[in-house]
Amino acid sequence: MYETILYEVSEGVAVITMNRPEKFNAFTEQMNKEITAALKQAQKSPEVRCILFTGAGRAFNAGQDLGDVSGGNVDFGGFLRKRYNPMILQFQKTEKPIVAAINGVAAGAGLSVALACDIRLASEKASLVNAFVNIGLVPDSGGCYFLPRIVGIGKALELAMTGEKISAEEALRIGLINQVYPAESFQDDAMAYARKLASLPTRGIGLIKRTMYKGLEMGLEETLEYEAFAQDAAGSTEDHKEGVTAFMEKRAPRFTGQ
Known part of the structure; x- marks a missing residue:
């Protein structure tokens, strides 16, 4: 049914996996649309009581695939309104708990999507970077909405203005994520967390x-x-x-x- 993501349901948990590991799961237009559709599918399904959102391979998501937008002038505003804004809004419209399982790097829009999830779990080997400033851009995909609400305006501005990469442990310390788990047991730990949420009202x-x-x-x-x-x-x-x-x-x- 999907080409850029995987979707499976087990014990009340819908696992949505961004599946472009060779590109560190970077976003394309098709992936944006498929994630939005998968969230709607999970919302409508009575057997789904929690959503676990993760990435295949070594990365969670490295942000926008720049190869997907190269080769000419980009209408950045139109690009976001068409491709990213509907996807981010669907995270909030989906009235089931959404858990981000950050298995590796979450950068740029990949970090913004993790912030749009309700709860964030991270592997000890994960890293997070608000990378927009490194190419002269502004955090988008909800990054300017969620980040200051999660960590406070001072820390949010620091992360956005410097583009500093932070470790999972530092992200836990500042409240950016909720839990850190050992890399070798991360998938099992994240699924156990999601299954517990799936057993609740x-x-x-x-x-x-x-x-x-x-x-x-x-x-x-x-x-x-x-x-x-x-x-x-x-x-x-x-x-x-x-x-x-x-x-x-x-x-x-x-x-x-x-």
Whole structure:
């Protein structure tokens, strides 16, 4: 079904793998479109309760394939509006947890895509670099939105202005990623993390994701009102009923994602 990515579902987890290892999984127009389509597919599938997003080979993603845009003047604004913006927006529109498994270098737009995921896990051998400044460009694909919200404006400006490559350990220290795992067990550790999320109340997690992102742009009063709306929706789910029943019966809940 896809040519530049792999898509498979196992134990409630949809694994989306960027699959151009010979090019360090650099983006092409086709890959942009296929990632967007795969996220929509996972959103619609009732068997998918978490998405694990990773790269094949030694890299997570090295950014835009410059060979795909060489040979003339580039309409940078139109390029982003057509190819990257719809993809990044789909990460937020997908109301299931999305975990980035950063197996190697994440650079430029590859880093931006990792930031658009809800949770970031990294191999100890991974590295991250906001590489846009190295070719005289501005962080795009949500990089100017997500990065300062994750690490704070001062650190975000430093990373963007210097183009400094940082290690997984440093990324963990500044809060850019959530967990670092040994390289030899990284795939298993990342899958175990995703499977745990897949066992939790999927609709509730989707409402958490939606409400928190909206809260970034709203005042307190608006956020309180939206929390009340979201809680009404969460309180009507089967998983809420199961959680309360399990608590009263002093047993582990068995969530179904409904």
